[in-house]
Amino acid sequence: MSKNHRAIKASLILGLFVLSMVLVSVPSSSAQSRLFNLKSVLEVRPESEDLKEVVAPFGIQTSIDVELDYSISGLGANLAVQRFSTFKAAIRLSIKDTPDWISAQVSPNVVQPQFTTEGDSEKATVYVTVTDKAPALAQVNIVLVAEVEEQVTPVLFKVEGLVEEIAIPVTPGYLPTIGIEPDDTFKTINSGETATFNIAIDNLANGKTEVKFLLADVPDGWTANIPTKIIVGSNVYEDESRVVVPLTVQPPYSFGYHHERENVRVAITPKYFASTDDNENYSYVGQTYYQEFTIESRGFSTPGFEVISLFAVISIMSIAIILKKKKYKN
Numbered sequence: 001m002s003k004n005h006r007a008i009k010a011s012l013i014l015g016l017f018v019l020s021m022v023l024v025s026v027p028s029s030s031a032q033s034r035l036f037n038l039k040s041v042l043e044v045r046p047e048s049e050d051l052k053e054v055v056a057p058f059g060i061q062t063s064i065d066v067e068l069d070y071s072i073s074g075l076g077a078n079l080a081v082q083r084f085s086t087f088k089a090a091i092r093l094s095i096k097d098t099p100d101w102i103s104a105q106v107s108p109n110v111v112q113p114q115f116t117t118e119g120d121s122e123k124a125t126v127y128v129t130v131t132d133k134a135p136a137l138a139q140v141n142i143v144l145v146a147e148v149e150e151q152v153t154p155v156l157f158k159v160e161g162l163v164e165e166i167a168i169p170v171t172p173g174y175l176p177t178i179g180i181e182p183d184d185t186f187k188t189i190n191s192g193e194t195a196t197f198n199i200a201i202d203n204l205a206n207g208k209t210e211v212k213f214l215l216a217d218v219p220d221g222w223t224a225n226i227p228t229k230i231i232v233g234s235n236v237y238e239d240e241s242r243v244v245v246p247l248t249v250q251p252p253y254s255f256g257y258h259h260e261r262e263n264v265r266v267a268i269t270p271k272y273f274a275s276t277d278d279n280e281n282y283s284y285v286g287q288t289y290y291q292e293f294t295i296e297s298r299g300f301s302t303p304g305f306e307v308i309s310l311f312a313v314i315s316i317m318s319i320a321i322i323l324k325k326k327k328y329k330n
Contacts, residue, residue, distance in 0.1 A: 036076030040148045040162040041119075042091070043069040046126075054173035057132045057206050064126040064168060066106075068146065070113040072159055077117045080157045088112035089148060089159075093124055096143040101133040102170065104142050115151075115159070126168060134172035135236050136207025136272065141167040176270040176286030177204040178211060178232075185292065189251075191299035197247040199291070201268075203232035204241075210273040213245065216290065217265035221252035224264050231273050251297040261296045 047065040055062045070089055072080060091111050095104045104126060111122035126144060143165050150161035179202035187195045203209045212229045226247045233239025249264050268291060272284035 035156045036074070036080060036158070038072045038074040038077055038080055038157065038159045040089070040160055041071045041073055042146060042148055042162055042164050043119075044144065044146055044164060044166045045069070046144075046166070046168050051169055054137070054171045055128050055130045055134075056173040057130055057134055057175045059129050059131070062128050064128065066124045066126060066144065066166075066168075068111055068113070068122045068124065069119045070122070070148070071116055071119040073117065076157070080159065081115050081117060083153065083157060084115040084151070084159075087115065087151070089115055089151065091122070092147045092149070094145045094147075095126070096145050096165065098142050099134075099140060101131045101172075102140070102142060103129045104170075106144060128170055130170075130172045132175065132204075132206050133236055134206055136172060136174035136205070136234075139169050139171045141169055144168055172206065174207050174272045174284055175205055176209060176272065176284065178202060178209065178268070178270045178286070178289070179204055180268060180289055180291055182291060182293070186294045186296075188296040188298065191251070191297055192253055193297075194248050194250045195293075195295045197249075197293050199245045199247060199266075200242055201230065201232055201245060202242050203234055203270075205234060205270065205272075205286075206236045207234050208232070208237070208239065208273040209234065209270050211243075212269045212271070214267040214269075215264070216267040217263065219262040219264070222262060222264070223250045224248065226266060247293065249293065249295050251295065259296075259298045261294065263292055263294050265290055265292045 045067045047067070050062075050064040053062055068091060070091065089112060091113070093106045093109050093111065095106055098104050106124055106126050108124060111124055113120035113122045126142070128142070146164045146166065148162040148164075151157075151159040179200075181200040181202065183198040183200070185197070187197070189195045201211050203211075209232050210229055211232060213226045214228075215224050215226060218224045224247065227245055230243050230245060232243050233241050235241045247264070247266060251260055251262070267288050269288045270286040275284040
């Protein structure tokens with residue numbers, strides 16, 4: 001009987017020992033202090049090359065890789081690493097407070113590095129898109145929140161939680177887009193007159209825009225004039241986004257009846273107002289638009305004042321010579 005009693009007692013002691021070891025090893029949600037209170041250490045590093053990229057407007061997605069390096073420190077850290085060898089830390093990721101014109105998500109939204117004193121790295125990716133309301137080349141920060149969950153065992157260990165907020169700079173790109181609205185593309189004028197076309201330029205881009213004009217095709221002998229460039233504001237900055245540009249065209253002037261019909265073609269190119277050329281990462285010059293105008297000149301051209309004056313001088317001189325000859329004959 002005593003043998004059985006001793007065997008039962010030994011089994012109970014062994015069972016209690018095994019149970020205590022399990023309880024010591026398994027994390028719990030208790031927030032009370034433990035024998036070993038350890039700190040979470042987290043370093044978050046966005047990929048520097050990705051940060052150099054501008055984010056093109058109109059929903060073109062850009063990705064930013066992020067590396068998270070996690071470790072624990074404090075008295076008993078090495079022992080805790082052994083106890084937590086079958087468990088992993090949990091770091092929840094989210095994006096905080098972005099402007100209306102930015103959409104940002106992070107994937108995965110939970111990473112699980114190992115418990116270690118040396119540091120264990122995990123990777124995540126932040127995906128960013130911007131709308132056409134994003135102010136061109138105006139850098140803003142989006143905030144990546146990394147929250148390390150607290151881990152606690154019933155007796156020995158407590159690994160403190162941690163919340164880190166990491167500012168990730170984002171630069172919206174510039175999309176050179178304009179609208180072109182001439183008041184007319186065909187005009188009939190009397191011979192010797194000048195045709196004037198008013199061209200409304202609407203800046204549809206997300207930043208102030210310089211618009212260049214080039215007379216791409218002018219008929220021989222005809223004269224055309226248009227400003228070489230203008231600066232147009234953007235609605236994104238609540239500026240005036242429409243400018244009206246005059247194009248004047250005059251046919252050649254000569255005596256007689258005229259009935260001529262010719263075309264003048266204008267090349268119109270938008271670009272970012274502060275750029276001198278294409279950027280190495282993003283184009284700041286838009287496509288060239290061509291706008292054609294037709295002018296019909298009809299009517300009779302009389303000689304100009306200079307020609308009439310010349311004829312008058314010649315006539316007066318001729319009359320004077322004739323009168324002088326008659327006088328000598330008399």
